[in-house]
Every structure is written in structure tokens, then in C-alpha cells.
Amino acid sequence: MKNELKRVCVKPYDKDRFEVINDYAFSLPSFNGVVPKGFKTDGASIPRIFWSFYPPFQSEYFTACVIHDYLCEKANSRKDYKLADLALKEAMQELKCSKFKCFIFYHACNIFHFLKCFVKD
Template sequence: MSLKRVVVKPYDRYKFEVYEDFSYQIELKENEFISGVVPKGYTTDGASIPRIFWCFYPPYKSEYFSACVLHDYLCSRAMHETSIKEAYKRADLVFYKHLRLLNVNFVTCFIFYHWVDKFHKLKCYFKGWK
């Protein structure tokens, strides 16, 4: 499987716009894939990391930026799914798998995955989404 990186251009102070369609295919489990396209024109803020942690994990670091763009896209589409909670869970798993495909170190993958997973569980709990 070939892995390409997302191509973006500056959009606003802390936002980027996808410059060309970004297609992806990620294996979730053995012989179970998720694939699609992040369309040209989609805007993202990269990794939504609190500013206090930017010295450790810059939000625009090329090492994991493609995974962050894909995760943002899947999360934005979660609101249109039958089960928002399941859509977030799938987006978080895709995020983790994509980070691993990009050879991001295990500690960073672990921290990022568990942070977004806990955030989405709390968000679903407080909003009453199933």
C-alpha cells in the first residue's frame, strides 16, 4: 500500500486548505479497510493541541499532519452518521492506524489516540449522543 501525504496551503492564521484531493485507504482490522477522499478545499487546523503543549507537539508537524487532517475530516462527517459515537470511535481508530503507518513513534501515537478517544467519549456523554 502506498502512502502519500496531504498537500495543503495556508487558509487563515491557524488554518489550512487541502490543495488537492487526498485519498486514503487504512486497514482497520485484517481484511477490513476504510477508504475515501478528503476533498480539495476542505479546511483544517491540523492537530488540535492545547497551546501549552506546542513545544512538545506542534500542531503542524509534518510527521503527523496528514493523519490529523484525515481525523478532522472524519470527525466533521461524524455529525451526519446514524451513530455519532460510533463514527467518532472509527475516526479515532483510523487516526491511530494512520499515525502508525506514518511511522510516528509509539508514545506519540498512544498519547494522541487516547486524548482524542477520551475527548470524544466525554463529548458524546455530555451531548447525549448514542
Template sequence: MHRVVVKPFGKDRFEVVKEFEVSLCGLNFIVPKGFISDGASVPRIFWSIYPPYKSEYFSASIAHDYLCQKAYSKDDYKLADKVLKEAMSELGCSKVKTFIFYHACNTFHVVKCFLKGLK
């Protein structure tokens, strides 16, 4: 997996400056130039352990954010979470870190979909 190219955008966000091609989980998509992301959406209390901008998983976070922004159903969020998991593995993240990120995102999305009534 290639690394995403970004530049700072405002206080805590980044803008993709070069199209970012992703091929994971049988899915091929392009994160377009100009896409804005906050990196990994880690609660601030955990930033000392898992900083949101860490290059180790930043590209996976951008791909995940893009898919979540396009999600309209539980299945869309499940796929986005699977892409995050596979991307983190391909980027060489530890199995423990990948497990934590995947399950944190998946749990958040299950609750979000329940509260919004998404099917």
C-alpha cells in the same frame, strides 16, 4: 500512506489543495480539495512538545479532522480515532506519540458524546 498537500488558510488553518485519498481501517475515503483544518488540535500549552502542524503526523490529523467533521455518533468518532491511530503508525510516528494522540482524542470524544447525548 501518502502525504496531504495543503496551503495556508488564514492565521492557523490549512486548506487541502489536492484530493487526499485515504484507505485505512477497512475504510476508503477522499478528503476533498478545499477542506479546511487546523491540523492536530493540540492545546496551546503543549505546542512546544506536539506542534499542531508537524509534518510527522499532519496527514493523519487531516484525515482525522475530516472524519470527525462528518461524525454523527459515538461509533463514527471511534472509527475516526482508529483511523488516526493507524495513520500515525503508517506514517512512522513513535508508539508513545501514537498512544498519546489516540487516547487524548478518544477521551475527548467520549466526553463530547456524553455531553451531547450522542449514541
């Protein structure tokens, strides 16, 4: 039987930010890891103009965004960002987000990280 991805538990930390209240272990098809207690996140880093379509704190994909934020914070290379983006996509799929949302989030992050790494080099 396949493990279901559990939801992360957070508490409000600051305006538009949350703190993970317990170590959060996750298992995805391509990656396993732990988001440590105390990690702070802003949910989905979506430009405010799109918040009416994709709110940054939507419970449907919030857990996937916490995993992605944590992996991005630890990323040191384009390869690390690609892994973080893949983890986001897989977590959203595990959370039963629509294929369209998975596609939009994954490719938006992937393009952003490509440009970020391109400009940085």
C-alpha cells in the same frame, strides 16, 4: 507490497489553518476514504500549552490529523468518532510515528470524544 500512505498537500488558508489543494485519497487497514479538495483544517487540535512538545502542524503526523479532522467533521455519533480516532491511530502508524505518540494522540482523542458524546446526550 503494502501501499505507503502519501502526505496530504495543503496551502495556508488563514492564521493557523490550511486548505487541502487536491482530493486526497487514503487507504488504511480499517478505512478508506477521500478528503475533498477545499477541506480546511487546523492540524492537530492540541491545547497551546502542549505545543512545544506536539506542534499542531508537525509534518510527522499532519496528514493523520487532516484525515481525523475530516472524519470528525462528518461524525454524527460516538461510533463515527471511534472510527475517526482509529483512523488517526492507523494513519500515524502508517506514517511511522512513534508508538508513544500514537498512544497519546489516540487516547487523548478517544477520551475527548467520549466526554463530548456523553455531555451531548
